[in-house]
Amino acid sequence: MMTVNEIMLPVQEEIKEFEVRFPDSMKSNVKLLNRVTQFIVKRKGKQMRPLFIFLTAKMLGKVNDNTYDAASLVELLHTASLVHDDVVDDASERRGFFSANALWRNKIAVLVGDFMLSRVLLLSIERKNVELLEIVARAVREMSEGELLQIEKARSLDITEEVYFEVIRKKTASLISTCCEVGAVSVERQDMALLMREFGELVGLAFQIKDDIFDYGTPDNIGKPTGNDIREQKMTLPIIYALSTTDKETKRELLNIVRNHNDSSKHIRRAIDIVIQAGGIDYAHKRMMEIKEKALQLLTTIPDSAPKQALIGLVEYTTLRTK
Known part of the structure; x- marks a missing residue:
């Protein structure tokens, strides 16, 4: 199995550039807002979503400003969903650190999450990336539906395998699917968008099953x-x-x-x-x-390439990881 560093190698420069660009997408004139968003960004995880986006884009074409915008849109959406999830779950920790709602109370955390979602809309409009916005908006809808479907079924405990897959398809797989689709679209490979969406969805399903096994x-x-x-x-x-x-x-x-x-x-x-x-x-x-x-x-x-091999390695990593 490839290590995370080996997987990142073909796009390590793009990831570094993204880490510079992404905080700019959340800047505000409100000091409190900047303080909270900086706290959240510093505690981000393994950059799995940007990895899927940049590897897909580089496998199919040449990374460009649209690719960086796509990665920012997806990370804003994902981060907003995590902040809101912590409020809903009344969670006091996130990856071993205090969660935003634990430090700044629920009201501030919810508003910060809302701000991030507003940045998704505004960045898309400012850059005229309507096609990317449509894909990301679909993910917002599906993630919300997946959460609510899971809550509904948890009350009666009557969930079937078919419903389980529908829940994780919407709740988890939709975001990885979005990453792969926007990666293709960002390099103007609309001809590969549906295939990459399906690929990402399947990877997302496998990822969630692995999480459940843990x-x-x-x-x-x-x-x-x-x-x-x-x-x-x-x-x-x-x-x-x-x-x-x-x-x-x-x-x-x-x-x-x-x-x-x-x-x-x-x-x-x-x-x-x-x-x-x-x-x-x-x-x-x-x-x-x-x-x-x-x-x-x-x-x-x-066609075979270093980004393709890294993407395959990333899929293997999601199913063979030990944590």
């Missing part, structure tokens, strides 16, 4: 509490599979834990054991690998 590992190698999804009553693929294959008594026990004992470490451990014994982890891993291979198959018609 919930059944150990806290020291996944970065979040074991059984966190069960605590939050999220019906992920491993547990959906277990519920569909176990006997009625075990199914009742598992549902009872999720519904009534999701704050008990002892009961959560029992639920994890049930899911593992039922083959839920193995099944989820198998589905993830099938989806990953389907995604990689879409790239076979594209």
Whole structure:
């Protein structure tokens, strides 16, 4: 498996340039707003979304100002969604640091998220990137629908595998799909936009399944509490599979834990054991690998290059990562 540094190598200069440009897209005359946005930007993660955009663009053409604009639009959207999610979830931490809402209260955090969404609109209009705005706006709609669909189904715990995939397609895969599509469009490869959108969607599905599998590992190698999804009553693929294959008594026990004992470490451990014994982890891993291979198959018609190999490496990384 390629390392993150190896994956970044073909676009490392573009990523460096983006890290200079992106903070400018959020500048304001309001000092408080600048203070909060600077705090958020300094604690950003592995730059996965810009990586997908720049690797796609460089694989299909030549990175240009439109590509940098596309990366800024997507990162503004993603960052706004994280800020709003922390408010909704009443989360006090984000990647081991205090969240914006923990430091500045919910009202300020929500307004900062709103400001970032407004910058998506204004940057698109200022640069006359209506085509990019349309793609990003679609992602906003789908991410919102995915969150609400998940909340709706969590109340009744009746989610099927089909609904699960619809939830993660909208909630997670839509953003990675957007990255790959805008990467193609930014270098005027509209002929490849639909293929790259499908590629990104499949990668996003695989990414989320991997994330769901992590919930059944150990806290020291996944970065979040074991059984966190069960605590939050999220019906992920491993547990959906277990519920569909176990006997009625075990199914009742598992549902009872999720519904009534999701704050008990002892009961959560029992639920994890049930899911593992039922083959839920193995099944989820198998589905993830099938989806990953389907995604990689879409790239076979594209000429080989360093950016293409790095993009393949990035897909492998999303499914083989240990945290």
